[in-house]
Amino acid sequence: GAVVSQHPSWVICKSGTSVKIECRSLDFQATTMFWYRQFPKQSLMLMATSNEGSKATYEQGVEKDKFLINHASLTLSTLTVTSAHPEDSSFYICSAPGTSGTEGFKNIQYFGAGTRLSVL
């Protein structure tokens, strides 16, 4: 089945540093990827839609300059948390929708395993 790989799975950084999270679709191409943030015991909050070859679309209330998204190829999107602070500590998850092939594949999204960010 389709696989989305997310790296790293866990990162600890000092306040003020930047952290890059990668999301790769391993066996299919993804012109669109989604980035979510999940707070403890809460649902996923969509942060932005990453579009290959163009600017990301951010949800209301998400700072574009804080969460930089780059979708440079059909299999890779990156999320960079710039000048991270403790309040940015969270679980970040990416997903990519199936875009071709069978209807069963096209109609669902495939999720990465998530990245736990801890900012000290």
Next chain:
Amino acid sequence: GDSVTQMEGPVTLSEEAFLTINCTYTATGYPSLFWYVQYPGEGLQLLLKATKADDKGSNKGFEATYRKETTSFHLEKGSVQVSDSAVYFCALKGSRGATNKLIFGTGTLLAVQP
């Protein structure tokens, strides 16, 4: 706008008990409906889905039926196991526009005790 409401947890059951997790939705048109499961320390995995009214999604003993008349997609399993302990998310994908955005419910933690 579109939204998903699911029952709050945690839900604590004994092994072999019957499980129901309620999910209702608000959406225009004909959304697709999903249940995702998140095991401890892992990302979300698709559990089952239904794309039109009266469809029944099923997987690993779990079932959910797309009920348009009640705008519901309740998750059920006849006999839960300890290994089913996880957080379950109900989600919808709208039918309008080209977006693939998923709208999630708040998640329901299921704890199954031996």
